[in-house]
Amino acid sequence: MDNKDLHILDALQQNARIAMSELAEQVNLSDTPCLRRVKKLESSGVIKGYRATLDAQALGYSVLVYAQVRLTENSFDKAEEFEQAMRSLPQILECSVVTGSYDYLLKIIAKDLGHYEHFLKLSLGKVSAIDSIESTVVLKQTFSRDTVPVID
Template sequence: MKTLDSKDKQILIILQKEGRISVAELATRLNLSDTPCLRRIKRLEQDGYIQGYSARLDAQALALDVVVYASVRLTENSDSYAEQFEQQMALLDPVLECSVITGAHDYLLKIVAHNLLEYERFVKQSLGSLKCIASIESTVVLKQTFSRHQLPIN
């Protein structure tokens, strides 16, 4: 990846907060003309700094009131079990994040559900049916005080 200059960093900062901003408005804020601004955006996309654009939804408005962090230990610490597990997690819509971790467990999952009963069914029917899983420890979030979506750009 190429190094970022101050204009590139400003573009990334603004686009993280305002993904729907027009190129004209962005260019004005950066004291650039439209074409060079658009060229910079395209380069940032091609270089992989910008991976895509999406809308951030309100989980509570969609009645997804339960957030759970599930620590998972595999039955066997092998590449084939890890690959099988990761592929299965990618197919499950309630699983928002899947991270390989250190310590007593192998993975940390962030899972959403409408309620605890739905989460219990998900664990028993989806996770529990995978033979590669030895154990699951769930931590239910009582209250999320904040969640950042913007990465710090120095």
């Protein structure tokens, strides 16, 4: 991957709907070589896909929660059971294995605190692999990035 590829990636992260001719102009290439580079980045898996970024608050989700989860035991089977259950819950935006006194960190959205409580009791609370959950409600998110720094 060279500097042109990095500039292409940066531009596509900012606007995935950019016209190929405009992208080519931005990175100082003609259309065909630019398109070839984009296709190569897609086929190699560097570009995983394209999607629309939605405003969660505009869709009624005003609560963001980070939940630290401890499993009943540290075993492959319990981890698989837990991770599969988390994949099935669309309110969970991220699920990460972490170090420390907890096993997982979840990023969860909810419409309000009542909605989160309902989710906690009726969805997360029913996963038998979970021993304990500690929730931290975000009061204000100052910023959030969903881009990867590709150009220093």
